[in-house]
Amino acid sequence: MNRPPTKSVKAYPLPLKGNPGRTREEHSQETALDYAELIAELISTTGAARVTELARRLGVTHVTVNRTIQRLQRGGLVRTRPYHSILLTGAGWKLSEESRRRHEIVVGFLKSIGIPDAVARSDAEGMEHHVSKKTLAAFVKHLKRRGLHKPSR
Amino acid sequence: MNRPPTKSVKAYPLPLKGNPGRTREEHSQETALDYAELIAELISTTGAARVTELARRLGVTHVTVNRTIQRLQRGGLVRTRPYHSILLTGAGWKLSEESRRRHEIVVGFLKSIGIPDAVARSDAEGMEHHVSKKTLAAFVKHLKRRGLHKPSR
DNA sequence: CCCAAATTGTAGCGTAGGCTACAATTTGGC
DNA sequence: GCCAAATTGTAGCCTACGCTACAATTTGGG
Structure with a gap:
């Protein structure tokens, strides 16, 4: 009855979004950039990038920071030692x-x-x-x- | 030994990010806006907002669109009937x-x-x-x- | 030197938002 | 009117990224 005009829409050449939907990777990369930049800033200004401080600056809990840092480490952007400051790798610095x-x-x-x-x-x-x-x-x-x-x- | 200068950093009055970390809600709202806007555009230009077309425009699969639409419906922004065009509610139109x-x-x-x-x-x-x-x-x-x-x- | 406080780490839970695979329904050509 | 193709829906899996609660470690004051 009130079926939408399906047929007439079929061949529309409407443009796709320039941004074809941030793929998983893209979005993940945004986070990486934010973290890398902030870690670099903290190291520059205070000498160390600590989990609690990152959490405070990012407005999330230290748990979220911790998990993200683990992911960055898997990606080779940072190095960590338990209970020590987070360090940027070469790639991490470049990104920051x-x-x-x-x-x-x-x-x-x-x-x-x-x-x-x-x-x-x-x-x-x-x-x-x-x-x-x-x-x-x-x-x-x-x-x-x-x-x-x-x-x- | 190479312990970072923890003490000296203690009382730094570094500014928090103006954006205190997009809370869950904020981010979710972005998606809602994108969907509402696109649905409105599709209805205006083609007479209907269909799942497959949304998926194509957003660069995701129809499954993702479907699940998101369900969430928007829970939030009162759209109404749907199985196998029919998506419709915007009053709130949805306003948002779009x-x-x-x-x-x-x-x-x-x-x-x-x-x-x-x-x-x-x-x-x-x-x-x-x-x-x-x-x-x-x-x-x-x-x-x-x-x-x-x-x-x- | 010891013990409380702070920091850091881990376990486990929830939602958002990607996906593939497959089922159900509608559409349209013959 | 039927049946294949297209569309839409559902099940189930994954990661990102929030959280609380609790454990482990370090730090610093007394």
């Missing part, structure tokens, strides 16, 4: 630097269009993983045009 | 419109800084859920200043 660069560009860009520092940092946190290379390049270009490269900090 | 508005602002903004349409749409897909009200407002302001409000489409 890529992430940091990207993060700073996004923050700098948001601030350049008048967004307050705190908001810019907060928003960038989630946005940065969804900014393509082309868009990142556009951000950089925008910053350069305004003589704001490198950002603030 | 909020999502659509936000999406268009982000896309419009990205395009306004020189990013190609396809890239802008793709990036906006992921970014839109991480743009705060303040940043969204800044985007709108930026667009208005350039007389580009409403965006393209």
